Amino acid sequence: xxxxxxxxxxxYSEWYNELVVRADLAENSAVRGCMVIKPYGYAIWEKxxxxxxxxxxxxxxxxxxFPLFIPKSYFEKEAEHVEGFAKECAIVTHHRLKPxxxxxxxxEPDPSAKLEEELIVRPTSETIIWDTYRxxxxxxxxxxxxxxxxxxxxxxxxxxxxxxRTAEFLWQEGHTAHATKEEAIEETEKMLNVYAYFAEKxxxxxxxxxxxxxNERFAGALDTYCIEAMMQDGKALQAGTSHFLGQxxxxxxxxxxxxxxxxxEYVWATSWGVSTRLMGALIMCHSDDHGLVLPPMLAPIQxxxxxxxKTPEQKxxxxxxxxxxxxxxxxxxxxxxxxxREEYKPGWKFNEYEFKGVxxxxxxxARDLExxxxxIARRDTLEKESISNVGASQKIKTLLDDVQENLYNKALSYxxxxxxxxxxxxxxxxxxxxxxFLLCHWDGTPETEEKIKELSKATIRCIPLETxxxxxxxxxxxxxxxxxxxxxxxx
Amino acid sequence: xxxxxxxxxxxYSEWYNELVVRADLAENSAVRGCMVIKPYGYAIWEKxxxxxxxxxxxxxxxxxxFPLFIPKSYFEKEAEHVEGFAKECAIVTHHRLKPxxxxxxxxEPDPSAKLEEELIVRPTSETIIWDTYRxxxxxxxxxxxxxxxxxxxxxxxxxxxxxxRTAEFLWQEGHTAHATKEEAIEETEKMLNVYAYFAEKxxxxxxxxxxxxxNERFAGALDTYCIEAMMQDGKALQAGTSHFLGQxxxxxxxxxxxxxxxxxEYVWATSWGVSTRLMGALIMCHSDDHGLVLPPMLAPIQxxxxxxxKTPEQKxxxxxxxxxxxxxxxxxxxxxxxxxREEYKPGWKFNEYEFKGVxxxxxxxARDLExxxxxIARRDTLEKESISNVGASQKIKTLLDDVQENLYNKALSYxxxxxxxxxxxxxxxxxxxxxxFLLCHWDGTPETEEKIKELSKATIRCIPLETxxxxxxxxxxxxxxxxxxxxxxxx
Numbered sequence: 001x002x003x004x005x006x007x008x009x010x011x012y013s014e015w016y017n018e019l020v021v022r023a024d025l026a027e028n029s030a031v032r033g034c035m036v037i038k039p040y041g042y043a044i045w046e047k048x049x050x051x052x053x054x055x056x057x058x059x060x061x062x063x064x065x066f067p068l069f070i071p072k073s074y075f076e077k078e079a080e081h082v083e084g085f086a087k088e089c090a091i092v093t094h095h096r097l098k099p100x101x102x103x104x105x106x107x108e109p110d111p112s113a114k115l116e117e118e119l120i121v122r123p124t125s126e127t128i129i130w131d132t133y134r135x136x137x138x139x140x141x142x143x144x145x146x147x148x149x150x151x152x153x154x155x156x157x158x159x160x161x162x163x164x165r166t167a168e169f170l171w172q173e174g175h176t177a178h179a180t181k182e183e184a185i186e187e188t189e190k191m192l193n194v195y196a197y198f199a200e201k202x203x204x205x206x207x208x209x210x211x212x213x214x215n216e217r218f219a220g221a222l223d224t225y226c227i228e229a230m231m232q233d234g235k236a237l238q239a240g241t242s243h244f245l246g247q248x249x250x251x252x253x254x255x256x257x258x259x260x261x262x263x264x265e266y267v268w269a270t271s272w273g274v275s276t277r278l279m280g281a282l283i284m285c286h287s288d289d290h291g292l293v294l295p296p297m298l299a300p301i302q303x304x305x306x307x308x309x310k311t312p313e314q315k316x317x318x319x320x321x322x323x324x325x326x327x328x329x330x331x332x333x334x335x336x337x338x339x340x341r342e343e344y345k346p347g348w349k350f351n352e353y354e355f356k357g358v359x360x361x362x363x364x365x366a367r368d369l370e371x372x373x374x375x376i377a378r379r380d381t382l383e384k385e386s387i388s389n390v391g392a393s394q395k396i397k398t399l400l401d402d403v404q405e406n407l408y409n410k411a412l413s414y415x416x417x418x419x420x421x422x423x424x425x426x427x428x429x430x431x432x433x434x435x436x437f438l439l440c441h442w443d444g445t446p447e448t449e450e451k452i453k454e455l456s457k458a459t460i461r462c463i464p465l466e467t468x469x470x471x472x473x474x475x476x477x478x479x480x481x482x483x484x485x486x487x488x489x490x491x
Numbered sequence: 492x493x494x495x496x497x498x499x500x501x502x503y504s505e506w507y508n509e510l511v512v513r514a515d516l517a518e519n520s521a522v523r524g525c526m527v528i529k530p531y532g533y534a535i536w537e538k539x540x541x542x543x544x545x546x547x548x549x550x551x552x553x554x555x556x557f558p559l560f561i562p563k564s565y566f567e568k569e570a571e572h573v574e575g576f577a578k579e580c581a582i583v584t585h586h587r588l589k590p591x592x593x594x595x596x597x598x599e600p601d602p603s604a605k606l607e608e609e610l611i612v613r614p615t616s617e618t619i620i621w622d623t624y625r626x627x628x629x630x631x632x633x634x635x636x637x638x639x640x641x642x643x644x645x646x647x648x649x650x651x652x653x654x655x656r657t658a659e660f661l662w663q664e665g666h667t668a669h670a671t672k673e674e675a676i677e678e679t680e681k682m683l684n685v686y687a688y689f690a691e692k693x694x695x696x697x698x699x700x701x702x703x704x705x706n707e708r709f710a711g712a713l714d715t716y717c718i719e720a721m722m723q724d725g726k727a728l729q730a731g732t733s734h735f736l737g738q739x740x741x742x743x744x745x746x747x748x749x750x751x752x753x754x755x756e757y758v759w760a761t762s763w764g765v766s767t768r769l770m771g772a773l774i775m776c777h778s779d780d781h782g783l784v785l786p787p788m789l790a791p792i793q794x795x796x797x798x799x800x801k802t803p804e805q806k807x808x809x810x811x812x813x814x815x816x817x818x819x820x821x822x823x824x825x826x827x828x829x830x831x832r833e834e835y836k837p838g839w840k841f842n843e844y845e846f847k848g849v850x851x852x853x854x855x856x857a858r859d860l861e862x863x864x865x866x867i868a869r870r871d872t873l874e875k876e877s878i879s880n881v882g883a884s885q886k887i888k889t890l891l892d893d894v895q896e897n898l899y900n901k902a903l904s905y906x907x908x909x910x911x912x913x914x915x916x917x918x919x920x921x922x923x924x925x926x927x928f929l930l931c932h933w934d935g936t937p938e939t940e941e942k943i944k945e946l947s948k949a950t951i952r953c954i955p956l957e958t959x960x961x962x963x964x965x966x967x968x969x970x971x972x973x974x975x976x977x978x979x980x981x982x
Contacts, residue, residue, distance in 0.1 A: 036623050
């Protein structure tokens with residue numbers, strides 16, 4: 001176990017915070033609620049971006065870029081949206097600093113450079129984008145518009161945690177415009193599936209697909225689809241959302257098109273996004289008391305090689321073997337790091353890469369090598385094995401696939417073990433303390449959901465898409481219900 | 492010539508503005524000075540990013556991400572830096588909106604949510620990054636730090652032009668930390684060479700490498716290296732800068748390290764950046780009165796194929812031929828678009844792709860095809876040629892290389908034709924009106940440079956790195972000078 005590293009059992013929350021910093025992923029900055037994403041953390045984010053961007057393009061989307069600032073009045077145009085987003089935000093009021101007027105050292109905003117209308121640093125870009133789309137759309141021929149943007153956004157959160165909830169965060173936001181309701185709903189579902197595929201395949205993180213209850217919907221959406229994951233403390237984490245926005249933004253920003261039937265109609269909209277929050281999910285889903293655990297598909301370093309030798313002759317032989325393996329791994333597109341620094345001891349390196357979650361470690365020891373052996377260790381199970389140096393790279397490729405699959409299966413088992421049906425309120429209040437997903441009947445009203453939240457701190461994480469109809473009674477009110485929904489405490 | 496499109500001769504500035512909009516690259520947004528980068532423009536920027544990012548990584552750099560907001564006090568720490576950057580900037584003063592207190596509809600900043608210290612939206616990130624580096628650096632073992640950041644920045648420019656000068660723009664900023672002065676200077680020069688290589692090889696845009704005179708230096712730098720390009724109106728455009736920052740920021744933010752000799756020393760710094768301004772340079776360097784001209788290495792669509800047919804049988808044959816060519820081009824990693832839309836006529840398509848600067852157009856006409864012929868047209872010279880459909884893809888690959896090279900050579904000839912030595916003040920005032928680069932002697936004082944700028948609107952673009960020593964007299968003061976510098980009017 002890493003030195004002085006708190007365990008998940010002792011304090012899950014502290015374990016997470018320490019892990020983020022000690023694994024060199026990120027740190028808090030001097031600016032309240034804003035983090036610095038360090039190179040190792042950013043390299044993981046870049047791998048996420050690359051994979052998602054490829055999928056967006058394969059599904060016909062193009063990237064574009066819209067302004068960071070949104071005029072205050074734009075938020076006032078969509079009634080629900082302003083409620084949800086324009087409250088806690090960063091407001092730009094001036095555009096110039098000047099020396100302090102009282103003659104003391106330092107600068108102050110210049111009163112003569114006060115903006116006529118305040119600008120809001122975007123918390124999300126529906127308003128500015130739909131204001132722009134008005135100019136892009138005249139007829140059905142201009143539709144669909146399938147744009148995505150990679151950007152930073154700011155929401156003035158009171159309590160922040162690195163990656164999970166920060167004032168500034170990085171994300172992508174897709175904003176599409178369609179001629180029909182059906183097409184927009186199809187797009188909303190398509191992107192939910194892209195997110196679910198990414199979470200399960202690349203992040204090795206099983207997710208439930210579902211829709212949100214009205215209370216938890218995106219401000220301005222008619223329907224919010226989401227993917228929900230379970231963390232190792234049994235809490236839920238919303239990993240991505242895809243919104244069917246109906247014609248709300250088209251109406252607020254007057255975006256109409258001439259249909260094939262020559263009629264002027266409002267355009268249908270969707271928006272969908274995932275953020276650096278996924279980094280938090282990735283970290284919390286797989287890591288252990290020895291540090292970070294990364295799925296091979298997102299690991300910046302997939303394999304690390306550590307040499308052990310004493311004499312110059314041994315060094316020469318070990319180096320040569322390392323170069324052979326590196327060459328073969330690179331040909332298979334496996335990213336490999338050879339750490340032959342002499343100022344650090346092998347034991348120090350073992351701890352370092354274990355803590356940083358490198359999926360596979362190869363140790364090439366001079367004495368083992370004389371017998372044609374090298375040692376491979378997998379990060380997920382911490383198992384070690386001596387194998388022949390002949391054909392090692394093929395074995396390592398298989399091992400990486402195996403680690404990826406094992407992480408997924410482990411997380412899936414955990415979720416299954418911590419998902420249970422609950423049918424009474426007494427049972428609910430007991431079970432919710434244990435964590436996990438509770439499948440319960442709910443009477444479908446916002447009031448009941450609110451009451452349950454008040455009493456238990458649990459919310460409806462989603463109404464699962466893949467679920468069976470089942471008659472039952474609401475756990476709180478006893479009113480009739482036709483299917484179970486997922487309750488949990490959440491990040 | 493494109494319909495109603497102003498020529499460069501008539502009005503170069505209007506030609507540029509119109510080109511940007513009509514080629515679907517960008518448009519002004521509702522937010523003063525901020526642009527929307529449209530998908531076609533953004534696709535070019537993505538190609539620039541990918542190429543640069545690869546070169547940064549090949550030279551040992553890693554990406555990271557630092558906060559958008561910088562506390563006001565940080566700017567006060569480096570005296571020259573604050574002069575240069577903290578004047579015209581976006582200032583965040585509040586973090587919450589509330590309903591207007593006079594009861595009228597709408598929102599206003601909540602006085603109870605006024606920030607204790609104002610936050611500046613980053614105009615550049617030296618201050619926040621060096622404040623962070625203090626925590627990362629203890630000993631020489633922690634050096635060098637070679638970080639880059641892709642980000643948006645804001646400078647409150649009074650007069651803006653899309654890509655060339657906007658309030659918000661996208662860029663990359665490299666920030667490195669070194670143990671010695673020599674190493675920092677070597678890094679500064681290395682990155683200048685990366686920029687020059689990118690400009691010449693990828694953008695097909697010849698550049699002069701040089702250093703800035705003290706007047707034109709980055710605020711806080713000891714030396715600023717730059718690449719300068721010439722646009723088609725003879726004006727200069729600074730395309731990238733690389734700064735040797737000495738120990739200024741280390742001193743301002745107290746960043747010291749324990750050297751190998753066990754002495755506590757201040758860290759040496761560099762920073763370097765290029766921005767979406769490169770898009771403006773690319774557009775202005777090559778385009779013509781028919782629209783955009785793109786070098787193949789940065790064109791989102793390198794080849795467009797347009798079919799011409801009348802009967803269904805002809806359509807079938809043309810389609811088949813197109814698919815053959817597409818397959819072969821894709822195997823060569825050439826990006827190709829097949830525009831077989833029936834709602835647009837071939838003539839309309841010709842104009843469209845010509846205006847959008849697609850380097851090579853293939854027309855597959857049913858009647859030509861009967862004779863085994865297809866037509867290829869190159870955008871740079873507008874030349875057309877009928878070639879055999881057999882082996883066409885290899886010919887197209889060669890043609891793309893040829894277009895890339897020709898664009899570079901054309902721009903280089905233009906620059907050479909418009910660069911001249913000038914030895915007297917009278918001549919200078921005549922020649923500067925004609926545009927171009929004037930190679931002149933200068934007495935080396937900021938006062939003289941300032942005076943020349945006042946009288947002629949020309950500035951010293953750079954003191955070229957590759958230049959011969961030559962004794963002479965300053966064009967304005969007649970004082971002795973030992974080498975010529977480059978004067979021009981600039982964007």
